[in-house]
Amino acid sequence: MTLPVRRSRAGRYGARRGPRGGKGADVSEATREPVPAPPGTTLVVGAAIVRDGRLLAAQRAAPAALRGGWEFPGGKVDPGETPVQALLRECREELDVRVEPGPELLPRTGAAWPLSERAVMRVWLARVAEGEPRAVEHLALRWLAADELLDVAWLAADLPVVAAVRPYLSGAWVS
Numbered sequence: 001m002t003l004p005v006r007r008s009r010a011g012r013y014g015a016r017r018g019p020r021g022g023k024g025a026d027v028s029e030a031t032r033e034p035v036p037a038p039p040g041t042t043l044v045v046g047a048a049i050v051r052d053g054r055l056l057a058a059q060r061a062a063p064a065a066l067r068g069g070w071e072f073p074g075g076k077v078d079p080g081e082t083p084v085q086a087l088l089r090e091c092r093e094e095l096d097v098r099v100e101p102g103p104e105l106l107p108r109t110g111a112a113w114p115l116s117e118r119a120v121m122r123v124w125l126a127r128v129a130e131g132e133p134r135a136v137e138h139l140a141l142r143w144l145a146a147d148e149l150l151d152v153a154w155l156a157a158d159l160p161v162v163a164a165v166r167p168y169l170s171g172a173w174v175s
């Protein structure tokens with residue numbers, strides 16, 4: 001069966017379907033040209049770290065309004081940094097691990113996942129290449145199996161991303 005492609009986006013990102021059809025989203029290679037956030041928009045990056053069929057979720061400690069909410073490890077891209085550099089830095093700072101980014105998880109519409117009126121997030125599938133994640137800045141970490149994905153209170157904007165990760169929990173995207 002030929003899987004549908006999103007032609008308008010495929011050219012820009014070199015997007016391809018995931019190995020199992022990637023029902024929730026398209027993926028692209030981490031090495032593609034970075035896509036800047038629209039002017040006036042903060043670009044956040046997140047790592048969907050998968051191991052043994054589980055997704056790593058991290059519980060925010062701050063600010064107060066977000067404390068207790070669960071998210072993808074990551075943060076804002078600093079000036080002069082590429083998004084992938086920011087992803088690696090944030091995972092080192094927050095989890096004390098080196099991650100290896102895989103394909104980017106793309107929303108069906110738009111260049112990135114909307115977080116708010118002023119922020120968007122780009123998310124890469126990733127695996128731990130070195131170290132064991134520990135909650136350096138977060139309250140807690142959890143490895144969530146497919147049937148546990150919604151057991152934690154994700155930040156609202158993350159829910160579509162979590163749904164998009166689900167088909168990739170098999171780790172089959174790791175070549």
Ligand SMILES: Nc1nc2c([nH]c(=O)n2[C@H]2C[C@H](O)[C@@H](COP(=O)(O)OP(=O)(O)OP(=O)(O)O)O2)c(=O)[nH]1
Nearest residue numbers: 044045046071072073074075076115119155157158
């Ligand atoms: N890291 C991360 N941030 C998220 C997610 N979902 C979501 O809405 N956000 C929001 C929360 C924050 O308002 C913003 C990211 O800011 P951050 O505080 O993580 O960034 P940072 O580590 O660079 O922190 P700072 O230098 O600004 O203190 O994006 C997510 O899954 N991961």
